[in-house]
Amino acid sequence: MARLNRAVTNKISIHLAGFVPGLGIVIHVGRRTRNVFRTPVIVFRTKDGFRIALTYGPKSDWVQNALAHGAVRLVTRRREYELGEPELVTDPHRQHVPLPLRAFLRLLRVSQFLDFSRAG
Numbered sequence: 001m002a003r004l005n006r007a008v009t010n011k012i013s014i015h016l017a018g019f020v021p022g023l024g025i026v027i028h029v030g031r032r033t034r035n036v037f038r039t040p041v042i043v044f045r046t047k048d049g050f051r052i053a054l055t056y057g058p059k060s061d062w063v064q065n066a067l068a069h070g071a072v073r074l075v076t077r078r079r080e081y082e083l084g085e086p087e088l089v090t091d092p093h094r095q096h097v098p099l100p101l102r103a104f105l106r107l108l109r110v111s112q113f114l115d116f117s118r119a120g
Contacts (some may be wrong), residue, residue: 022101024076026052029067042105044098045075049083049117050074051096053110058088063114071119083116
């Protein structure tokens, strides 16, 4: 399923993710290649920044890149943010997820998130 998403779904959703509420595009730097990558994500605002659902878990390349680099850029709702201080969070009850999306993330068995603070 991850291969299908990378090959097909991500290529389609990347064009919508910067505009649609609840979606975003994480712009991150490869930890080995130093290439710049763009990954569509499910994102929520927090008091100090943003929380991103780890739909493929904490071993995903973009997550490992963000943790290694310590910062990413996020495009959501047509705005771009500099984010830093990534922190892995486990929230099995999805308490900090907007109510309409809790059931969806429960179906996907998502209980891990990456929190970021807004830089600057």
